[in-house]
Amino acid sequence: MTTQSLFKGLLRPVLVSAVFFMLLTGLAYPAFTTVAAQLLFPFQAQGSLIERDGLVIGSSLIGQHFTQPQYFHGRPSMTLGADPQDPSKSISQPYNAGSSGASNLGPTSQKLVDQVAARVQAYRLDNALAADAQVPVDAVTASASGLDPHISVANARLQLARVARLRHIPEPELLHLLSQHTSARVLGLLGEPRVNVLQLNLALDARQPSIAVSE
Amino acid sequence: MLSTVLEFALILGLMTGLAVLMGKWLTRVFTGNRHALPERGTYRLLGIDPQETMGWARYGSALLLSNAAMMLLGYLVLRLQAVMPINPLGLAAQTPDLAFNTAASFITNTNWQAYSGETSLSNFSQMAVITFLMFVGATSGVVAAAGFIRGLSRSSSADIGNFWVDFTRTLYRVMLPLCVGMALVYVWQGMPQTFASQALATTLEGAQQQLIVGAVASFESIKHIGTNGGGFFSMNAAHPFENPTPLTNALHILSMLLIPSALTYTFGSMLLQRRQGWVFFGTFLVMFIGFIALVYGAEQQGNPLLTEAGANQALSIEQSGGNMEGKELRFGIADSSLFIATTTAATTGSVNAMHDSLTPMGGFVPLAQMMLNCVFGGDGVGFINLIQYALLTVFLVGMMIGRSPEFLGKKIEAREIKLVMLSVLAHPISILGFTTLAALWPDTMASLNNLGPHGFSEVLYAYTSGTANNGSAFAGLNANTPFFNTTIGLAMLIGRFFTMLPMLAVAGSLAMKKTVPAGAGTIPTATPLFMLLVVFVVLVVGGLTFLPALALGPLVEQLQLLSGQTYN
Numbered sequence: 001m002t003t004q005s006l007f008k009g010l011l012r013p014v015l016v017s018a019v020f021f022m023l024l025t026g027l028a029y030p031a032f033t034t035v036a037a038q039l040l041f042p043f044q045a046q047g048s049l050i051e052r053d054g055l056v057i058g059s060s061l062i063g064q065h066f067t068q069p070q071y072f073h074g075r076p077s078m079t080l081g082a083d084p085q086d087p088s089k090s091i092s093q094p095y096n097a098g099s100s101g102a103s104n105l106g107p108t109s110q111k112l113v114d115q116v117a118a119r120v121q122a123y124r125l126d127n128a129l130a131a132d133a134q135v136p137v138d139a140v141t142a143s144a145s146g147l148d149p150h151i152s153v154a155n156a157r158l159q160l161a162r163v164a165r166l167r168h169i170p171e172p173e174l175l176h177l178l179s180q181h182t183s184a185r186v187l188g189l190l191g192e193p194r195v196n197v198l199q200l201n202l203a204l205d206a207r208q209p210s211i212a213v214s215e
Numbered sequence: 216m217l218s219t220v221l222e223f224a225l226i227l228g229l230m231t232g233l234a235v236l237m238g239k240w241l242t243r244v245f246t247g248n249r250h251a252l253p254e255r256g257t258y259r260l261l262g263i264d265p266q267e268t269m270g271w272a273r274y275g276s277a278l279l280l281s282n283a284a285m286m287l288l289g290y291l292v293l294r295l296q297a298v299m300p301i302n303p304l305g306l307a308a309q310t311p312d313l314a315f316n317t318a319a320s321f322i323t324n325t326n327w328q329a330y331s332g333e334t335s336l337s338n339f340s341q342m343a344v345i346t347f348l349m350f351v352g353a354t355s356g357v358v359a360a361a362g363f364i365r366g367l368s369r370s371s372s373a374d375i376g377n378f379w380v381d382f383t384r385t386l387y388r389v390m391l392p393l394c395v396g397m398a399l400v401y402v403w404q405g406m407p408q409t410f411a412s413q414a415l416a417t418t419l420e421g422a423q424q425q426l427i428v429g430a431v432a433s434f435e436s437i438k439h440i441g442t443n444g445g446g447f448f449s450m451n452a453a454h455p456f457e458n459p460t461p462l463t464n465a466l467h468i469l470s471m472l473l474i475p476s477a478l479t480y481t482f483g484s485m486l487l488q489r490r491q492g493w494v495f496f497g498t499f500l501v502m503f504i505g506f507i508a509l510v511y512g513a514e515q516q517g518n519p520l521l522t523e524a525g526a527n528q529a530l531s532i533e534q535s536g537g538n539m540e541g542k543e544l545r546f547g548i549a550d551s552s553l554f555i556a557t558t559t560a561a562t563t564g565s566v567n568a569m570h571d572s573l574t575p576m577g578g579f580v581p582l583a584q585m586m587l588n589c590v591f592g593g594d595g596v597g598f599i600n601l602i603q604y605a606l607l608t609v610f611l612v613g614m615m616i617g618r619s620p621e622f623l624g625k626k627i628e629a630r631e632i633k634l635v636m637l638s639v640l641a642h643p644i645s646i647l648g649f650t651t652l653a654a655l656w657p658d659t660m661a662s663l664n665n666l667g668p669h670g671f672s673e674v675l676y677a678y679t680s681g682t683a684n685n686g687s688a689f690a691g692l693n694a695n696t697p698f699f700n701t702t703i704g705l706a707m708l709i710g711r712f713f714t715m716l717p718m719l720a721v722a723g724s725l726a727m728k729k730t731v732p733a734g735a736g737t738i739p740t741a742t743p744l745f746m747l748l749v750v751f752v753v754l755v756v757g758g759l760t761f762l763p764a765l766a767l768g769p770l771v772e773q774l775q776l777l778s779g780q781t782y783n
Contacts, residue, residue, distance in 0.1 A: 202419070
């Protein structure tokens, strides 16, 4: 075959296909899907936003940074955010949903080992555990997205005494609330048993709209 | 443990069932004679004659040139992002080297991302560039396989089909309908799908939270069905909006495996050799199961250094345990391991856990699968890569027993083996060559997030991922530098077209040959023995080529981990 016949008549389809398929798959397809999704599942399509008293307080799928002791705490998060003092610099800003991120530290990183050791100490202190108590791994390792909304059942149970004490809720009652907010594996097989921290904390607040935290 | 084994068995069982259904459908798409109305309209618009038959060279030229035009169009939009519509957050254009890297990445079905989605791309670019290139890149791969299989099925004929017809049909009959349906299931499960760019929230503790949203579900469906892999968000399928539930995680996995596994069945159907198709399916499956077991075992075992620090990594009914650094709780170890094995087998490159934080042997699995590049493999190209190894097997076995090699009734001669070797060698030359260059490049150290052997693994992983058109990363590496953007961009183009085009030439060459009846000296290829021989050849060729590099990375790191050696 000669070179001329090899490329003959290819120019038009090559150029037209690039533009036409861009319009079709790059604009018409997402536009059609968006319209259909907004009609069928408007709540999810907007990002599963939860409102309280008319204000958006977050998404049920995205974790939040909890530091106050009367709340259950989520997993460590390595997301960064712009430094308010100097916007050109990034500083630690846990659960920044505008910029998901992980530590990306490898298994032989001394930084990782030091971070985990420090988190273990802090967790034992927060939850009045013995000085040599083993801490659930999810409580001391950073998630992949930095926005993990869940903790393990083991982790939640170790935090339970603290929350019960500060909120003056009998532990069996809190245990019941916890089990209500624990999701099992899908079909008994997929995923892991897990607790959605934001929804659990929302339920705690709903039970006691204004609480006096006592140390 | 039992539920994990049952889960893996369930997913593999579903995959097998879907491979048959999808395989039958693809056969009809590739062999049907009727053109539907929208297809006829498209042919008129493109100005092509659907009856034209193409030899491999013309078919390959149409593929290469249309891909080049699409890549250029994507590049231009990325460079002009600031003046394009739907950019309410006012994001700037990508730099020339980054835009080149991004466009090359998405047209080659790699989806390597040297940028972070939230802060670098407007919703317009996410749709008009990224979603568009994901569709056409994946479709091109399937179309290459269509031409390739057709070439193998013909005898004494130069014709391997019509590129434009294959492309249009694959897009209209397979990709678009599947993606629309899957996207709606994804929205039901919680993925956002909106023209808005963000939602602002005030958290329970009173802080401000900026939730980035967009056309995520429509992005995710083509990303996985097309074995693409780039993330809407920086943290990809680990982000709760990209992968909200264990069910979406399972659907992602099945989507990735759908077309690569189905093509073995399509091959069997089109050649009227079903058994041969299943032998190739089995070849994929044997290697895949081995790799899943390896990564699951390593990750569940956990990191001994974290145990010393006081973390409890034991599996119990209350926690999944294992190495949870860089993993999401809803997936735990089992679903993360299955995803890791799938995404690097099907060369998707989407990640639901951070590969940089895997244990050394856990990280060995994605690297090894990308190096072999034929454990299912990406849409279309994975199957082509497997046939490349099958031809090599026939040749090697033929040499050992002194018989002239035949495959599917065609004599395998010097021309085919030369082309196969070009394709086999392009892969390691690109990976090892660029890794060597980067190791010598003075600025590389500044891009590393980890030191010691893990730092070397970060670089090795980057070029392996680029060349294998995978796109996943040891994401600690800062690859957004002119050096990495350019070299990884080149690696992606080499990895894509230096395997696809030579193998199309092989198909064209085999199509021209007469089919000869099997004689006493023919090695039967539709047997379990041949299946194991192919696995053996893949592992030996891959092992001999890459073991030295792997020894400097994950293998030595594993030994150091056991002895407690760490790096600052």
